[in-house]
Amino acid sequence: MNTLSILIVGVGGQGTLLSSRILGKYAQLSGYDVKVSEVHGMAQRGGSVITYVRMGDKIASPIIEEGEAEYMLAFEKLEALRYIQLMKKSGKIIVNGQKIDPMPVITGTADYPNGIIDRLKNKIETFVFDAMSEAKEAGNIKAVNTVMIGKLANIMAGSKDIWLEAVRACVPPKTVDVNILAFERGYKL
Amino acid sequence: MQELYLGNEAVARGAWEAGCRVVAAYPGTPSTEITENIAKYDDIYSEWSPNEKVALEVGIGASFAGARTMVCMKHVGLNVAADPLFTASYTGVNGGLVIIVADDPGMHSSQNEQDSRYYAKSAHIPMLEPSSSQEAKDFVKLAFDLSERYDTPVLVRLTTRVSHSRGIVELEERQQVDLKDYVKDVKKYVMMPGMARLRHKVLEQRESTLAADCNSLEINQEIMNGTKIGVITSGLVYQYTLQALPDASVLKLGMVYPLPIEKIKSFAAKVEKLYVLEELEPLIEKELKSNGIDCEGKSLFTVQGEYSANMIKKAILGEDAGEIAAESDLPVRPPIMCPGCPHRGAYYIMKKLKLVVNGDIGCYTLGALAPLSAMDTCVCMGASIGMNHGMEKARGTESSGKSVAIIGDSTFMHSGVTGLINVVYNSGNSTVIIVDNRTTGMTGHQNNPTNGKNIKGASAPEIDFEKLCEAIGVGFIKTIDPFDLKGFETGLKEALNFQGASVIISKRECALLDKKKWMPALSIDKDVCIGCGSCLKLGCPALVKDGKKVKIDGTLCVGCGLCVSVCPTGAIGNGENT
Structure with missing residues (x-):
């Protein structure tokens, strides 16, 4: 398989690292080479965070650069717009409609941009949904990760069984059932 | 078996497979997860030392005692450990000694x-540099072998x-490496002038042997493609x-110090144009140029x-x-x-009192950013106290009583305590806030000497800040909950007015430490809120503007209640947003 590049973007503390772990596991179970580049440290304290997942026959760089990403999972809509230059024109964005004000907006030195979803849609195919409500419906508001992964699994196709196995392997053991429910909700969106 | 490992996880695995017995470290991004993963192996003794210097000294002792030993730190941590580093290069090792340094x-x-590579060069210690998780594991194992073969610490x-970054790593079994005998050898292990002069010669000889041998080292790998462009990286x-x-074509250097000059010369002769691709300082480029090898690097x-x-595509x-x-x-x-x-509570009060705040390294460095904007300086681990003292000695009464040092519990143990001793000893007037x-x-x-737990989470002796400060001779010591804003303000004012060294221990557990303690989200009664913005001055991400008033983002709020105490109209309480 040619290299497939997936971005995961969001706000530090949203738990995006779990998504990257599931994607890494999915790649491994599918027999691909895979590299995942994570953000640790200061940005995890409410800053803008980006994780790269690359899978394929042989992966060199773990970093996704301008014009390389096929897919983006965005946990916050402003963060989707922030990293759009990393996408291919033919790429697809899956965005959780959640809005988290960055500090310059809270302090009044900047405005939260209007019409983000339209700006995304004008450039690239974009799927928007309220992943938090879906996660709540599934039984745990923290299962946003697996809702998003479910939607991605549906778009990427591939074996659903492998996706489910990857989810089971990565989420905390006590939360497997609720995460599988959340995955299914995302898958059907 | 294969696993998808972080580079740091792979380093830990490599040490375990190499039969490493002792690991000491101080946490620091991006190196922290190495030692966190080491702590999961029960056949390795591991510890968080109070700072990198102590960690390396523990490592040197363990190595002399015959154990394969690893010490881990971030780049600036190696500055702290530089003193033992330079002399460990003279003594050499007994059990293999590998020092991991993570640059940022x-x-x-x-x-x-x-750029930590300069430490390798100036301390005359070989340095390896992996490019993937698999190599991180392999190179650590090789580093132990090289350390024992050449009788030198090895930097990775x-x-x-x-x-x-995570990558696929092939796992292997742990090698059984016995403790080497410890034999008293003052000429090797006691570095005073007479012995050190002899060891300096040994070191010089070792370095020239290594410089010759590294030309045939497999990890310095030549990959020939076209001859138009050659890259050394x-x-x-x-x-x-x-x-x-x-x-x-690429000459991939697995060992970045010393450089395999003969191999580089032979590679350079095979390509039309030679580039050196290295982040940060032009160390390889300069070394090549001083050997008369034509190449291009930092000019591009x-x-x-x-x-x-x-960036490489564009430049070349x-x-x-x-x-x-x-x-x-x-x-x-x-x-x-x-x-x-x-x-947040401590910064709110420091800002209110318009203090000059000498800061330090930790989450609390974020107090420098808007809207709290309550920090004036931040230089390195432990610097806040020394700098505050220096300011006071430079500006006298203009400064004393109007400035504070703020430092975290772990940072204080790392290198703040010496600064405090200095304030007391030299009759300073500094006020120090230890944010515990x-x-x-x-x-x-990570656990540290002040929270009663060791690296494995087991109970450990807990250093008592109040008693420690008392023993040092601090005249005013008070422990206050920073969410008691009134108490904190009163206590801080007393400390600032005190003649002599004063310490406030601002004690409250990190919000992320025990999420079970989180309370239901608060909400704001719109009819009572007058939109004065007092709460927004706290810089809490859960408090957001809603037209002219403020609302609480219930997905972020943890119900700590600090905003309740700054709201002048009592608009904040339990329940849904109205």
Whole structure:
């Protein structure tokens, strides 16, 4: 398989690292080479965070650069717009409609941009949904990760069984059932 | 068996497989997860030492005692450990001694982006640099072998992208490596002038042997493709090179000090144009040029930040990348203190009192950012107290009583305590706020000598700040909950008015430490809120503007209640937003 590049973007503390772990596991179970580049440290304290997942026959760089990403999972809509230059024109964005004000907006030195979803849609195919409500419906508001992964699994196709196995392997053991429910909700969106 | 490992996890695995018995470290991004993963192996003794110097000294002792030993730190930690480092190069080792240093080009989570390769050169210690998780594991094992074969500590340099990238790693079994005998050898282990002069000669001889031998070292790998472009590189930049210049020939250096000059000369002769691709300082480039090897490097690139495949493509092939233009003018999203963060209370009061605040390294450095904007300086671990003392000695009464040093519990143990001793000894007037959040926060919650737990989470002796300060001779000591804003303000004012050294211990647990303690989200009664913005001055991400008034983002609020105490109209309480 040619290299497939997936971005995961969001706000530090949203738990995006779990998504990257599931994607890494999915790649491994599918027999691909895979590299995942994570953000640790200061940005995890409410800053803008980006994780790269690359899978394929042989992966060199773990970093996704301008014009390389096929897919983006965005946990916050402003963060989707922030990293759009990393996408291919033919790429697809899956965005959780959640809005988290960055500090310059809270302090009044900047405005939260209007019409983000339209700006995304004008450039690239974009799927928007309220992943938090879906996660709540599934039984745990923290299962946003697996809702998003479910939607991605549906778009990427591939074996659903492998996706489910990857989810089971990565989420905390006590939360497997609720995460599988959340995955299914995302898958059907 | 294969696993998808972080570079740091792979380093830990490599040490375990190599039969390593002792690991000491102080946490620091991007190196922290190495030792966190080491702690999971029961056949390795591991510890968080109070700082990197102590960690390396523990490592040297364990090595002399015959154990394979590893010490881990971030780049600036190696500055702290530099004193024992330079002399360990003279003594050499008994059991293999491997020192991991993780650089942070681009300063993802650091105060500078110094290049640790210069330490290898100036301390005359060989340095390896892996480019993937698999190599991280393999190189650590090789480093132990080289350490024992050449009787030298060996440095392994990581960068953030190697430390924090996951890749597939082939796992192997642990080698059974016995403790070597400890034999008293004062000529090797007691470094006073007479002995050290002899060891300096040994060191010089060892370095020239290594410089010759590294030409045939397998990890210095020549990959021939076309002859038009040749690249000499190492670490993760090698991976960028593969992606950017698939037709180029590459000499990939697994050992970045000393350099295999003969191998480099032979490679240079095979290619028409030679580039050196290295992040940060032009160390390899300068070494090549001083050996008369024609090459190009920093004239096309930069000493600032990280390289990338696209940057290499642009500089060497003139090719642009990207299909969609970046959006300009988006509001930035800097890191912030978490909802419920105990530091917020302390900063709110320091700002209110308009103090000059000498800061330090930790989550609380974020107090420098708007809207708290309550920090004046931040230089390095432990610096706040010394700098505050220096300011007071320079400006006298103009400064005393109007400035404070703020330092975290772990940072105080790392290198703040010596600063405090200095204030007392030299009759200073400094006020020090120790923000004790019961953990080492920014690096991801490591235990330390002040929270009663060791690296494995088992109970450990807990250093009592009040008694420690008392023993040092601090005249005014008070422990206050920073969420008791009134009490904190009164206590801080008393401390500032006190003649002599004073310490406030601002004690409240990190909000992320025990999420079970989180309370239901608060809400704001719109009819009572007058939109004065007092609560927004706290810089809590859960408090957001809603037209002219304020609302609480219930998904972020942890119900800490600090905003309740600053609201003049009592608009904040339990329940849903209205």
